[in-house]
Amino acid sequence: MIKKIFFLFTVLFLNILVVVAVSIGQDRQKSERIISFDSNIHIYRNAAMSVVETITVYSAGKEIKRGIYRDFPTKYKDRYGNSVVVDFRVNEVLRDGKPEEYRLEGLRNGVRVYIGRKDVFLNPGRYTYTIRYSTNRQLGFFKAYDEIYWNVTGNGWSFPIDRASATVRLPDVSVGEILEIDGYTGFKGDKGKDFFSSTRSPGTVLFQTTRTFKPGEGLTVVVSWPKGYVTEPSIATKTQSFIRDNLGTFTSLFGLVVLFVYYFTAWFRHGKDPSKGTIIPLYEPPDKFSPAAMRFITNMGFDDKVFAAAIINMAVKGYITIHEENNGYTLLKRGEGDSLLSREEQVAASRLFGSSAKMVKVDSANQIAINGALVEMKRSLRNSLEKIYFFTNKKYFIIGLCISVLIMIGGSVLGEKDGLPVAAFMSFWLTVWTFGVAILLMQVVSLWKSVVSGGTHRRVLFFRAVFSSLFAIPFVVAEIGGIVALALATSVFIIVIMAVMVFINALFYRLMKAPTIAGRKILDKIEGFKMYLSTAEKDRLNLLNPPDRTPELFEKYLPYAFALDVEQEWSQQFSEVLSRAYASDTESSPQWYSGPSWHTKGISGFTSSFGDSLASSVSSASSSPGSSSGGGGGGSSGGGGGGGGGGGW
Template structure:
């Protein structure tokens, strides 16, 4: 072999030997970012141009085809509303040559994959240059404007050996103050230095390597008036565009309100009230319970049933015994059945059947609930459409508008699964909370009513039910917070307002008929007689003589019209005198609440304790649930992170 061939062979062997040492040197090194340079230009119109040079070591571990870079485009403002910033890729290079890329939408960001899925990189050092434009990243404050920018993002899985950021402000913009933060999200590390380059641009340079999930965040402020601040109308436009679910909810609210107001003017407006003249007799054939239902324009409650029970007692059909633990026992006397109204007769059959007495306890909830339902059906049959119109069809149309609005809001939610779940959960939970709230209010009314505070059980009961209800109310607030986080606070608040509008117009759409208005005027005249306390005025009107019998006779009407205290006060002296003379007390009532010297207390207690007992005993057990310098690393705009693919 000639010497020339020998030299050539040696050269080849040496080359292979060198390659064998050099190639593994990259393969054996851990992948990392050697240098992360960011050039940030702030424009007068408030937009920004950013160029990032990212030098990486590829060892075919995570970086196989190239790298990816995440850019957050959706944020939450301090009120929890969505803010969507602009983002547009201008160019992507690898070692100064154009490189293919594609963009994938994530839940709150865009991911730019750099490289081709079928092209794998050789181990080595590569520099990626990403240029992009973004907008709505600046903060406009009272005394200055500011860029608060996460340069690297805190989502990288690689060590970043060095970071340098240069901020180029518009001409004549002076840096008023600046700050920087290094470390993991929320950290306030100061491992950086600042300076100015030859063009006067402020620079930030890290003084140590950043570990995985660490980053650099900067803040730079300049005088106001250099960058154009969005107008109020532009900000509102951004807000509605970013929070489309709230815009839909607001649109639904406007349609619903317009529909209800228009409908109310057409069918829900009450006929004009006539002159109210004191009357000493109730309208013929109008029982106390029917009088209450008509005056409440079809709204039923537990007191409606209590009024009927007291009226049955006054007629001699039954007696009421109140025990110390607020348990009432109703006992049939065997008399007075012929004097009962149609609704009262149905109550009697449902309550007693073949028995003579019944306790108002949960064990009898089926009978008591059935009796309440029968009474309401009977009264509604007698009064609906004749004396008032509920306009239910119009209300159902309002519910349809509400349902469609809610459906569109939910479908546009950022977290669809959570929005659907919380809607179903709140629909059930809120109903229970309303029922529980009504019970709490009723309990405290019984405590605050004259005579109600005498019994310690009233206080203990009101306190107990309140403490029991607090966790459920807290759960309601948590549910509303979770729902608002799924759709946006603005949308959630608007939905709550829409539901409140429905509740309001449920009552407003109810309207008396002309015949009903006339009857309400008559009942109002009788109520005036029951409630007026001025003796001189009543003497002029020549009212009936006050007697214990008259007090008992019209007590059910006073309870029905919520003037039991006023009616009782008119008879305080008469009943006290009768009690002294013959030991007067009503034959139909037994209990500690009766005191002839405190008739207001007796009547008020009867008007609150009895409905409360009825409410509790008519519900099935278990039917309700029992169960600068203020920043940090990772803050501001920009950010994200990246990795290899």
């Protein structure tokens, strides 16, 4: 009895297994899939290829509603980042042996072939699609052999593939002359060997898979043969193709030459400096120029040290006192020496103190007043000195900048026509963004310089510098991301050309500034005065009747030494004189300055760091916060030519 019951349960269990297996098999058969993918690849002597793909699918009306689509890559990058564009032409498309309507749609890296009509929906069932197409530039020509390294199915299919095969036909190559037969299966990058290969007739190799592929898996084949059976393209043909494929790079390179020629011509005609005259040491400022005016003429432009030099000069003249504390600098109005101020110093003082203020702290709380003083001083110096003593020739620089933008956009667009929106936008955005990031980084560098040269308020400056550095990091990361995005949309060489272009613009921005004849004469005199300020003790005897060294002379010309970047040399000349003077005087520091740096750093250390530290504080206060072989095991699934994938629509 027990045996009969056990037997009945066994039979019942087996029947259930059969029913489940049949049900699973029926569901599997009814699921959308590629039943077979057969590719017939014919290689010709002229290195061209014709391919016939026969794809049998099962449609359940889910994804495969009207038909299928097939993606064919036509744009690749070689090992150096150069573009390689292969030809691709569809010759015929069939469905179940009859002509079928199709259309082509461009992709970023190739072409998509939509098979079927928008208004015709398929009934569930099996359909066989045949795609005949021609292509070239798919073969690898190496020193000792030639090769086809071909992704048969592609790794972009959204359906499983039950079976795949590939037949490679070579021109006049006997079976014994084939050097290597290899292949890879699996996901992109895998080196699976789920296939077998055979040679049926001379020059014909058959590949057949041995398992079902999951969505995203594919078959890649490799066949190599001796040189001489297929004609390798000539150097002229390769060069022509290379230029065509990398038209954007060559356009940008040509534009780079045009930009340099333009700038050089503009510089030669309008920016070339007059010849220097004889430099004679001068013992007083030439033509009674103020320190700010002298630096403005020397640099042919305005910077923070122009303003800082004016502040120090105003203090030396008795108009203000500079008070240094742990948290920065404060300017105290004394009301003396008004008549001694130069024009640009007067307009700056007017904006700083207004009609009633007696004290201005150099920090962001007084940003409006300090920034207003900077703007007014710059306007005053430009109106009185520019075009009389020098020309900036900015209009030629702006033209060059516009040429640069056009070259970058044109090169990016020609380099990636299908990526036009991305390339054009990234070129324009990156151009503007780079200038903004450069300004931000210059401010960060300025703050760190002030930390190095700062006085007792170095701790505050350190935290400001750290905050500014952290604030700049996202912008720098975005800059790097933009460069990478543009490189992916175009090529690495476009980025290199852009970098050279930025350098050329920066170089000629400085070179285009040129002194007038009158300006050259003044510059020679300024050079003579600078020679006196920077003369070392051992060379002092070479000067003719230099004035005696006194504390008054040191303070009088200190703003000029700072404006001409020789404050260190000037202070070293007076180290002994000042040490004796302040040691015997009740005043232990100049009347125009109060603070600890004079004592903690000494005279030489004070003068070398005070000006830069003041300039950095002014800057902070005036700114708003804020192609390879696949043989020898070196290939993988998804490598080589061909590939792509497909799906239903």
